[in-house]
Amino acid sequence: MQETKILWADDEIDLLKPHILLLNDKGYNVTTFTNGNDALEAFGKEHFDLVFLDENMPGLTGIETLSAMKNLNPDIPVVLITKSEEENLMEDAIGSKIDDYLIKPVNPKQVLLTIKKFVDNKRLVSAKTSMAYQQDFRRLGMILNDKLSYSEWIDFYKKIVFWELELGQLDDPQMHEILTMQKQEANTQFSKFIEDNYIDWIKNKDKSPLLSNELLKKKAFPLINETTPVFFILIDNLRYDQWKMINPLITEYFRLEEEDMYTSILPTATQYARNSIFAGLMPLEMEKRFPSLWQNDDDEGGKNLHEEAFLADNIKRNLRKECKFSYHKILTFDQGKDLLEQANNLLKNDFNAIVFNFVDMLSHARTDMQMIRELANDDAAYRSLTLSWFEHSPLFELLKKISQQKVKVIITTDHGTIRVKKPVKVVGDKSTNTNLRYKQGRNLNFNAKEVFAIKNPQDAMLPKINISSSYIFAKEDSYFVYPNNYNQFVNYYNDTFQHGGISLEEMIIPVITYSSK
Structure with missing residues (x-):
């Protein structure tokens, strides 16, 4: 165990020798000073784990020394030792960010408890x-x-x-x-x-857990009434662990009513899973119902451009009553600010669907940008970056604003993401899609043990682009690479966050209901 270093400054330090000897016997390394100036100089040169400061020292007082130390390193706990608990003294100490205080005369047990509180506790x-x-x-x-x-x-x-x-x-x-x-x-x-x-x-809905296509019908539509606006907020690519990070901020303003999970359909990719949520249909059903709107993998153009139309149809089919709704997709900070300015108008709607794309963009930026890859170099850092975004986002501002009214809020996502580690070779023709976690096309060549293959897409309610089309899905933390540029793919994509395949992180995802406090 690393030695714990303590700085103790007191103009009557000789009277504290029994305390110092006891701490040394307990294995603590105590450095003593009789004035604030010397203590501050040592604090600036060496690392200490804890500081004890006498409040009433000649020259630089304890409060002044405390303030200077906190300017140098605010993370080191400082304990003020004082003869008095006068209100103005305590206010000065708190203003200087004191961590704790002890009243003279201190006894060894008090000192040991304080050390354990700040140093040994961790x-x-x-x-x-x-x-x-x-x-x-x-x-x-x-x-x-x-x-x-x-x-x-x-x-x-x-x-x-x-x-x-x-x-x-x-x-x-x-x-x-x-x-x-x-x-x-x-x-x-x-x-x-x-x-x-x-x-x-x-094939059998009775055996099925809650899937993407039933999410609005089962979780959101039952909440819609004439008095309480419902906000359905979908943060693209948000995993359960990332939601756990932002939830404490949300519950400062809302009451958590239900923490639930649902299952993303396959592929766990935006064009399939998110369209399925808003349409309330499986991809094959969307292709048949909306032949002019549904986009297959090999079609030109964006694949998520018609969510508002899908949502309108879903509401009409399932609610069978008038519903004033809005749909917003937020891709930039400025769009988020614009939405925030519309908050009062949103409160006049029965149902508001809002898609925030930040986390999805973060995962793609982590792949493409070295700086983001270094900032989010593992899952913990990725969670931390998500929390930092949320804390300073227009979404959090919107939530704080609407929390002042009687509303229901659902926070959810369309799929999660996984950090990929294992390259798996697959061969396909030119029409094969580019996603690293699923492939759809003709004449796919692969090792059957390394993938989940669906040879007849209609079994999974997926569109069949060609008569011989099939789908394969990456499992666990694998990702698909082509043999002819294997090393290039591995160097670029290994250890990046991807989605589209099968993993706990991608498929088991949060759907959380909040109400105003």
Whole structure:
């Protein structure tokens, strides 16, 4: 364990020698000073884990020393030791960002408790968290050996994310590695589960979990009434762990009514999953109902240009009553600001559908831009970047604004994303689509063990562009590469965030309902 270094400044430091000796015996390295100037000079040159400052020192006072230290390094905890709790003194100390205070005369037990609070607490929490995960690791491993139902898979995934967030706060590479291995094993088993069940879900709705095409019908439309506006906010590409990061900010303004999960259809790609949400239909049904609007992979132009028309048709089919609704797609910060200015008008609607594309753009930017790749170099950093965006986004401002009225808010997404690690070779003709996690085309050549293949697209309610068209989906953390430019693909796409295939992160995604407080 790394030695804990403590700085203690007091003009009567000789009287504190018994305390200092006790701390040295306990393994703490205490450096002492009799005045604020010397203490401040040492603080600027060396690293200390904790500082004790006497409030009443000649020359530079304790408050002045505290303020100067916080300007140099605000992260080091500083404890003021004072003879008085006068209000103005405490206000000065708090204004200078004091971390705690002790009243003279201090006793050794008080000092030790303070050290444990600020220094040892992190180590103790780390040890306890690591031990708790090690115990749960064995239990989770045993669960993976069972044949899990869909609801059990949701519980398992939530538990994995819980430990990801808990261990993410610790500097324990060994625990991170163990969790990563367990998550990989979980995705291997989950991929088999999807291969065994997905087609049955599509053919038999009674066996199916909640899928993209039923999301609005089951989760949003029942909330629509004449008195409470409903805001359906879809953050493209938002995983469950990313939602867990932004939820504490949302619940400062809203009451969380229901935390639920649903399953993205395959492919877990925007043009399929998001169109399916707004249309309330599977892709094959969309192609038949909207032959002039539906875009297949090989068609020119944007693939998500008609969501408003799909939504209008969905409302008409399923609500069977008048519904004043709006649809907005936010691609830029300025568009978000414009929407914020329309907040009062939105409150006059029964239903408002809003798509925010930031997280999707972030994942693509991480692939294309070296700077973003370095900022989001792993899942924890990716979560942190999402939180930072949300905290300063027009979306958060909009939520704060509408929270002052009686509203219902649904936060959801169309699919998640996974960091890909394993290249899988596939060969296709020129008409094969470019997505790295699914391929659709004729004469696809692949290793059957490495993919989930759907030879008859109609079984999965997917369009069949050509008579011999089929679909293949990447499993776990794999991604498709072409043999003729294998190294180029691997160098560019390995360790990037992708979607379109089968994984817990892409398919099991949040749908969260909030109400005004």
